Amino acid sequence: MTPEELSRAVRDALQAALAALSDTVDAESLPERIQLQRPKQREHGDWSTNIALQLGRRVGLAPRAIADEIAAQLRQLPSVAKAEVAGPGFLNITLDAAAAGELARTIVQRGPDFGRGHSLQGHVINLEYVSANPTGPLHIGHTRWAALGDSLVRLLRAAGADVTAEYYINDAGSQMDKFGESIVARITGADVPEGGYNGAYVAELASKVAAEDSSIATLPREEAIDQAREAGYRLQLAEIRDVLQEFGVHFDEWFSERTLHGSGAVASAVQRLRDQGHVYDEGGAVWLRTTTFGDDKDRVLIKADGSPTYFAADAAYYLSKKDRGYTEKIYLLGADHHGYVGRLKAIAACAGDDPGVNIEILIGQLVSVGGAKLSKRAGNIIELADLIDWIGTDAIRYSLERYPADTPLSLDGEELRKKSNDNPVFYVQYAHARTASVARNAADLAVARVDGFDASLLADSTEATLLALLADYPRIVANAAQLREPHRIARYLEELASAYHKWYDVCRVTPQGQEEVTDTHRTRLWLNDAVGQVLANGLDLLGVSAPERM
Structure with a gap:
C-alpha cells in the first residue's frame, strides 16, 4: 500500500x-x-x-x-x-507486512516517476537565478545558486509545477562600457580605466577579440570600445553558458536586459505604473512611490537628465514576466542583495500583484571553500570552472545542496574529494552503486525478479525500516518543493543510504553456497532495486549522478 x-x-x-x-x-x-x-x-x-x-x-x-x-x-x-x-x-x-512490502514492486514498476506528484499542479513559475554580469567568469559567489536554483527547478517540476528557468543577462549600462574600455586597454597597452575589469581573463578576451578583428587597435576610441564590448560580451557569455552546462545547469530562457531598453519596455513600464497611480514627478525626476508598500524609501525611475535607472529596468523586467503569463516569480539573490527584497515586492504591489503570492525572493548566504587557490585568470576570486576541475560537479553540487540556502557555508575542498563514508556524496552514491552491484550478482546467480514476489517475506526489522523510508519519499519531495528546500532531499538520501547499508549487512539477496534460490531472494531483489531507484531519483533532483560502479 x-x-x-x-x-x-x-x-x-x-x-x-x-x-x-x-x-x-x-x-x-x-x-x-x-x-x-x-x-x-x-x-x-x-x-x-x-x-x-x-x-x-x-x-x-x-x-x-x-x-x-x-x-x-x-x-x-x-x-x-x-x-x-x-x-x-x-x-x-x-x-500489514505484505501491504507494506508491496511498495517495493510499485517503486520498481514506476521507475523514475516514483516520487513525482501533483501538489503544485497549476502553478506557473518563472525562476530566475545566477544572472551574473557577462563581464567576467562565474565564480564561487554564483556557484551556490547555480546548484540550488537548478535543483529547485527540478523539484518544482517533480511536484507538478510549470517552471521556466531564466537567466537575466545584465548586458546594459555603464558596467558594459567599462568592460569594453578594459578590453581596449589590454589591446592597446593602455592603463585599465578606473573601475574597470582586471584579471588575466580580460587579457585573454582581449587577445581573442584582437585576433578576430585586428583593426580595433586603430579605430577611434569610442568605436573601438563599442566593438570590443560586443565581441568580449559574446565570448564571455559563451563561456558562462559552457561552464553552466558542464555544471549540469540548463536555462530555458536567456533574457537580455538590452531588449527592455531597445523595445521601449522601460518607458512602457513607467507609464503603466503611472496609470496605476504610483508614479509622481519631483525635482525633474520620475519616482515610484514604493513606500506605500513597505519599501524604506521611494525609488527613482527616470533621473533628471532623462536617463532610466537600474530600478526602472527592474520594474520593466518584472512586468515582462507578468505579461509572459508567469503568475509566480521566484528570484534567487545573493547575500549582498537584501536591499532588493523590499523594492522588488513594492514593484509587484505597484503592478497590481499580491507580493505575498506573486513574487518570492530567496537570499543565499556566502559560501567559501577551504584550501582553494584563487583564480589566476580572474584575480582574487575562485572560478566555478576551477572548482569543477578540482573537486568535481557531483561533490560541489551535493555539498551546496545539503544545507539550507540561508546558512553561511564553509566547505573543505580536500574532504569533498575523499572517497570515504565520511564524505556524504560518496556515501549516498556508494549506496546506489552497491544496489547495482547486488543486482549484477543476483543476475549471475539466476535470481530474477520476474520469477517471484511475496511481499509478506519482507519481515525483517531492517526491511520494515527501509520500506517506511521508501514510502516517505513522495512526501519528502512535495515538502521540499513547497518549502523551496532541496537540502531535505539530500538529508533524506543519507538516511535511506544508512538504512540500506544496515539491511545489506543483515539480509542476503543472493543464495549462500549450495543454497537454492527462493522467493525470499527474489523478493529482496525487488526491495534492493526499489532502493536503488529511489536513490537515483533523489540524486537526479539534486543534479548529481547515480553511478553503478565505484
Whole structure:
C-alpha cells in the first residue's frame, strides 16, 4: 500500500466515521487528501495523522471519538495490521507486512516517476537565478545558486509545477562600457580605466577579440570600445553558458536586459505604473512611490537628465514576466542583495500583484571553500570552472545542496574529494552503486525478479525500516518543493543510504553456497532495486549522478 492509497483509505474511513457519529456533517467539507506523517518512534507504527484533532472543533465532535471510529473502520482493511489512538486523538497506523512490502514492486514498476506528484499542479513559475554580469567568469559567489536554483527547478517540476528557468543577462549600462574600455586597454597597452575589469581573463578576451578583428587597435576610441564590448560580451557569455552546462545547469530562457531598453519596455513600464497611480514627478525626476508598500524609501525611475535607472529596468523586467503569463516569480539573490527584497515586492504591489503570492525572493548566504587557490585568470576570486576541475560537479553540487540556502557555508575542498563514508556524496552514491552491484550478482546467480514476489517475506526489522523510508519519499519531495528546500532531499538520501547499508549487512539477496534460490531472494531483489531507484531519483533532483560502479 502506497502512502497515496493509505491517505485515500483514511479519508474513506473518516467519512464513514463522521457518518456514524453525526448526521449533520457535510462530507463535501472534508479535505481532499489526508496528510500522513511518519512517527518519530518506530514502535508507534508506520504512519500517523492528526486529522481528528484538526476536524474536531469544526464539526463539533470530540477528536478522540472521531479517531476511535476511524481506527475501527481501518481495522477492517486487510492491509492494516493495527490502528491505534493515542492521546487526545492522534491516530497511529501499522500496515500489514505484505501491504507494506508491496511498495517495493510499485517503486520498481514506476521507475523514475516514483516520487513525482501533483501538489503544485497549476502553478506557473518563472525562476530566475545566477544572472551574473557577462563581464567576467562565474565564480564561487554564483556557484551556490547555480546548484540550488537548478535543483529547485527540478523539484518544482517533480511536484507538478510549470517552471521556466531564466537567466537575466545584465548586458546594459555603464558596467558594459567599462568592460569594453578594459578590453581596449589590454589591446592597446593602455592603463585599465578606473573601475574597470582586471584579471588575466580580460587579457585573454582581449587577445581573442584582437585576433578576430585586428583593426580595433586603430579605430577611434569610442568605436573601438563599442566593438570590443560586443565581441568580449559574446565570448564571455559563451563561456558562462559552457561552464553552466558542464555544471549540469540548463536555462530555458536567456533574457537580455538590452531588449527592455531597445523595445521601449522601460518607458512602457513607467507609464503603466503611472496609470496605476504610483508614479509622481519631483525635482525633474520620475519616482515610484514604493513606500506605500513597505519599501524604506521611494525609488527613482527616470533621473533628471532623462536617463532610466537600474530600478526602472527592474520594474520593466518584472512586468515582462507578468505579461509572459508567469503568475509566480521566484528570484534567487545573493547575500549582498537584501536591499532588493523590499523594492522588488513594492514593484509587484505597484503592478497590481499580491507580493505575498506573486513574487518570492530567496537570499543565499556566502559560501567559501577551504584550501582553494584563487583564480589566476580572474584575480582574487575562485572560478566555478576551477572548482569543477578540482573537486568535481557531483561533490560541489551535493555539498551546496545539503544545507539550507540561508546558512553561511564553509566547505573543505580536500574532504569533498575523499572517497570515504565520511564524505556524504560518496556515501549516498556508494549506496546506489552497491544496489547495482547486488543486482549484477543476483543476475549471475539466476535470481530474477520476474520469477517471484511475496511481499509478506519482507519481515525483517531492517526491511520494515527501509520500506517506511521508501514510502516517505513522495512526501519528502512535495515538502521540499513547497518549502523551496532541496537540502531535505539530500538529508533524506543519507538516511535511506544508512538504512540500506544496515539491511545489506543483515539480509542476503543472493543464495549462500549450495543454497537454492527462493522467493525470499527474489523478493529482496525487488526491495534492493526499489532502493536503488529511489536513490537515483533523489540524486537526479539534486543534479548529481547515480553511478553503478565505484
